[in-house]
Every structure is written in C-alpha cells, then in structure tokens.
Amino acid sequence: MYPSQFRYTKEHEWVKREGDLATIGITDYAQHELGDIVYVELPAAGAKLETGQAFGTVESVKSVSEIFSPVSGEVAEINTALADHPEKINEDPHGAAWLVRVRASNAAAELDALMDGAAYEAYVAEQQKEASS
Amino acid sequence: MVNFGGWDMPLEYSGIVAEHMAVRTRAGLFDVSHMGEIEIRGPRALDLIQWVTCNDASRLKVGQAQYSGLMTEGGGFVDDLLVHKLSDTHYFLCVNASNQDRDYEHFRRHNRFGAEIENAGPRYTQLAIQGPRALAVVGRFTKLDLASIRYYYFAPGQVDGVDCLVARTGYTGEDGVELYFPPEHSEKLWNDLLDAGRNEGLVPCGLGARNTLRLESAMCLYGHEIDETTIPFEANLGWITKLDKGDFLGREEIVRRKEAGLTRRLVGFEMVEKAIARENYPILDPEGGVDPVGHVTSGGPAPFLKKDIGMAYVPVSMTEPGTLLTIGVRNRQAKAKVVPLPFYKRPR
Numbered sequence: 156m157y158p159s160q161f162r163y164t165k166e167h168e169w170v171k172r173e174g175d176l177a178t179i180g181i182t183d184y185a186q187h188e189l190g191d192i193v194y195v196e197l198p199a200a201g202a203k204l205e206t207g208q209a210f211g212t213v214e215s216v217k218s219v220s221e222i223f224s225p226v227s228g229e230v231a232e233i234n235t236a237l238a239d240h241p242e243k244i245n246e247d248p249h250g251a252a253w254l255v256r257v258r259a260s261n262a263a264a265e266l267d268a269l270m271d272g273a274a275y276e277a278y279v280a281e282q283q284k285e286a287s288s
Numbered sequence: 289m290v291n292f293g294g295w296d297m298p299l300e301y302s303g304i305v306a307e308h309m310a311v312r313t314r315a316g317l318f319d320v321s322h323m324g325e326i327e328i329r330g331p332r333a334l335d336l337i338q339w340v341t342c343n344d345a346s347r348l349k350v351g352q353a354q355y356s357g358l359m360t361e362g363g364g365f366v367d368d369l370l371v372h373k374l375s376d377t378h379y380f381l382c383v384n385a386s387n388q389d390r391d392y393e394h395f396r397r398h399n400r401f402g403a404e405i406e407n408a409g410p411r412y413t414q415l416a417i418q419g420p421r422a423l424a425v426v427g428r429f430t431k432l433d434l435a436s437i438r439y440y441y442f443a444p445g446q447v448d449g450v451d452c453l454v455a456r457t458g459y460t461g462e463d464g465v466e467l468y469f470p471p472e473h474s475e476k477l478w479n480d481l482l483d484a485g486r487n488e489g490l491v492p493c494g495l496g497a498r499n500t501l502r503l504e505s506a507m508c509l510y511g512h513e514i515d516e517t518t519i520p521f522e523a524n525l526g527w528i529t530k531l532d533k534g535d536f537l538g539r540e541e542i543v544r545r546k547e548a549g550l551t552r553r554l555v556g557f558e559m560v561e562k563a564i565a566r567e568n569y570p571i572l573d574p575e576g577g578v579d580p581v582g583h584v585t586s587g588g589p590a591p592f593l594k595k596d597i598g599m600a601y602v603p604v605s606m607t608e609p610g611t612l613l614t615i616g617v618r619n620r621q622a623k624a625k626v627v628p629l630p631f632y633k634r635p636r
Contacts, residue, residue: 190496191305193589194564212618214564216304216589217496219618 156183156276158249162225162266163275169249170225170266177226177262180253181213181244184279189215192244195237197255202230204257206265211254213244225269228259290495293386295322298494307497308504308591311460312634314489315419317481318498320466321474324388325408326381332401333379337371340398340537342520344530348373353440353457356528357520358383358391363541364516367391368508370457372442380453380468382414384510398537413474417481418464418501420634421488426465428484430454434465448473448480459498461505462634504590506556506599506630512567512585513554513599519545522601523554524629552582552601556629557613559596563622564588570616571602581606584615590631597631598624 161169167185171178186192194214204210209221210230233255237243243252259265270278290299297319300307310316328336337345343356350373358366367387372380383391392407399405417426423434432445432454442455453468469477482492499509508514513523519542520529531543559565565587570580587598602613611626 190300191303191591194562216500216591217299219564219566 157272157279159272161249162269162271163278164223164225164269165278166223168222168225170262170269172259172262172266175228175258175260175262176231177228177257177259177266178253179222179225179255179257181220181222181248182275182279183248184282185213185220186245186248189213189218189220191216192241195241195244195254197233197237198230200230200233204228204230213241222254224257226257226259226262226265228257228262230255231258232256292495293322293384295385297322300494300496301492304494304496304500305591307491307493308500310489310491311419311462311493311497311501312592313420315417315421315425315464315485315491316460316493316497317478317485317490318416318418318493319413319474319478320416320498321413321471322385323409323414324383324385324391325412325414325468326383326388326392326395327406327408328379328381328395329377329404329406330402331377333377333403335401336395336399336403336405337379337381338533338536339401340395341369341371342525342530342536342538342542343371343528344533345371345373345379346533350375351441351443353442353455354528355440357514357525358394359536359538359542360516361538361541362516363519363538363545365510365514365518365520366394366516368510368514370455372453372455380408382466382468387510411470412468413471413477414466414468415474415477415481416458416460416464416466417485417490418458418460418462418493419490420463421485421490422462422464425481425485425488425490426454426467429480437465439463448477450477459507460501461507461630461632462501499586500588500591503586503588503597503599504592504630504632506632509586519550521546522550522552550604553604553607554585554599555602555607555626556631557598557600557615557624558627558631559598560612560623560625562596563615563617563620564596565598565600565615565617565622565624569618571600571606572614572616572621574606574612574614580616593632595631597627599629602626
C-alpha cells in the first residue's frame, strides 16, 4: 500500500527523492479521510518552501486541508493536470496525482527524519484505532 | 463516523458525490434516527402548537404535514420542525436531534393549555428514502398507494410488515418518503430496503450527502441559516410565518423588526472565481471597510449542478440577483454572484 521508496510525514504527505528533486503528494490514507476531492490550490513554480510550512490546500466536498512541505527548497514544477481533475488524487494519490516537485538541496538529510513505508503504515493503523475507539 | 448530537453517524458510505448523484437520479436510503420526535395530545393540543410555532397549524387536515418554526419570545428560532396532524387532538412533530431536549422544555414552559407533551424520540426510528425511484422501492413493501399520498401528506400503514407512519416529505429536494417506526425493526427495514432497492440503483447515504442535497435545494439547516437571532423574514421564511393567524410567541417582535425594515437577508450565491466558500467565511465590505458586511451560512460544491454554491447573510442592499459579492476565502478573496433560490428544483 505505502511504497517503501517514499518517506512520510505525520500530516500524511509523502515525498520521493531523486537527487535533489523531491516529489510531494498526499497519502492514500489522507485522500480517503478527505473523501471526494474537488479543488487543489498549489504554489507557482519558483515559490520558496520551508520545511513544515503550509504551501497549498486540498479541498474535498466536506473539508479543507492544508498541505505541509516536508522539505525546504524551490518549487520546480506543479502538477497542472490537477486543476481540472482534482479527483485524480482520490484515484491515484501515490502516482499520477503528485502535487509538486521541489528542488531541495538538503532533501537527503530531511527525509531521514521522516517515516518509511512500514512505520507510516503502523502510524496510520494507530490513527484508525484512535478514531474508532 | 462522526458524532452528531450524541449519535455516531456515518458521514459517507460510498462517497458524498456518488451518494448525492444517486439521490438526484435514482434513490438513496438515509438513517435519520437521530431526528427527534415530540407528540402533543389533548383537546388543546392545537392551541399549544399555535402559540409556540409561526405557521398556521389550524389549516392542517388530518394526514397533512407542515414545515414550521418553533419561536422564541424575541421572534427567533428555537428550532425548525415538521408538524403532522394525526387527529384533532394529536400532533406528531419531527424536530432536530440536537434541539430535541430544548424543544421539549420550550413546549413545557409555554404549556398553559394543559396539553400532554411527550419527548417521543426513543420510540421512533426514522428512515428517509429519497429520489425519483424512492416510491418504487418502498412500494414493493406496502399495500399503501404511495403515489396517492400527496406531497407533505402522510398515512399510517405497514411497510415490510412493520407499522409505520409514511410521510411524503424529505430534506433533499427530491420526491420520496420518510418512515417513522419503532426502533426494534430498524435493522430489518434498513436491510430489506437496501436489498430490494439495489436493482433500482438505491444506495445508502450519510450525513455528508444529506447536507449537500439540502444545500443544493436551498433548505435551511438549524445553526447555520437559522438560530435564535434570526427572524423568519430574514431567512426567506415569510411563507411559514402567518402573522394573521392570531397572536403567537415572538409575533410582536417579528412584526416590529419587519416594520422597522430588515437589515440583512439570506441569499444564494454561485462562485464566479474558482474557490469554495465555506461556513462562516466573511462577506467583505464592497466600500472597502475593515468589517465584514455578512457571512456565509453554508457553502460548498453542488455535485449535481457542478458549481460551487452557498448561502449567506448580506445587507438588504446586496440581495438583488447578479450582485457581486467578495468573499474572504482564508488568506485571499474570491468573487461570487447572488443567484435566485433554490439552486436546484427537481423536474416535475
């Protein structure tokens, strides 16, 4: 379910690093909790992001969620396909529906502080248990 | 699952959009057991209802239902409700879950008529079957001729072998029925209706779709469009406010505020710019003043109309359809335009 080559935040973002380029999205758990996603707001290419800072929003029919950057850097590319088809986030959150690519020189170190796939899966299981208790 | 007035309720089953579309095009099944029921009995039951509600319950025939407001002394809403006339001396009221106890106390406090008042919530489950195929689904389980029950009328009868009150009412803007019956039969009726309805495209629906459906139909939700500070005319509910029926609680204040001129009114809006305006987002001052001039009461995507819509209180000068509103959407501004209500009206 949660790819082992990704790293994950407690706010349910995933990040995949290729060199100093970090691709960021929201997790399957996040899209499921949000429900039908109808609107995505992303920064422009060139925007500067700080680790832990909210850089965009994902809105579903029922709520608005901020997305927090797991890395510091500059936005290299945004997924423009999401503007007209935000529902792709529900359909393929770990693949085609990535949100932004960030040029992040310190990404390797920053990713070390995040959860791997197995740890995130355990974290999500814990969250679900809390929600149902 | 979410906690709603002390009830654990599913926000969605298959997804809000899918459930919403099913109700508009086929049928949906809602467990609305959380809704409260109050029964008023006795020779002066009508007098009590006439005194505390704003609509004219004396116009009801046996077997007819009416949308009304339970009023405060100040002419605001304690709650909104459905009044069903079972007989000249027996009325069945459906009220909001979160207001049930308050409503019951309100009836008691104003009961100088010696009416018998029962907080009957625990005795009823309520299921709503809504959508163009709703009558066909329920029709399989009853000898009642559902089509002959007119809109906002009801009839007692058996559904799936269970004694029910079958009302041609709803909160979705679609045709359909609401069933009231003893809770021990809840699972059986729910499961049987779901099984039989599958062929008609019926799906279970949660609170999420209930809200988007009522918003698209521009129906008020207590705590959003109406509350203790709202007089009916502000909420476009003049049609349930019968000032000529005789005195009633809050009437004097409603008349006073109406004659003084309303300062705000509820409008519908559609987003012009791409954004979703949600509850409590401010309507900004067109003259550039710092203070907002109104607020969004409910807002979100309208899955059937495929627009982003909402309702808001604005100054009376800004209620004309076509008027542009500037809404504060978190850290930015987005334009919307006033449109006539309802947003959606079902084809007949």
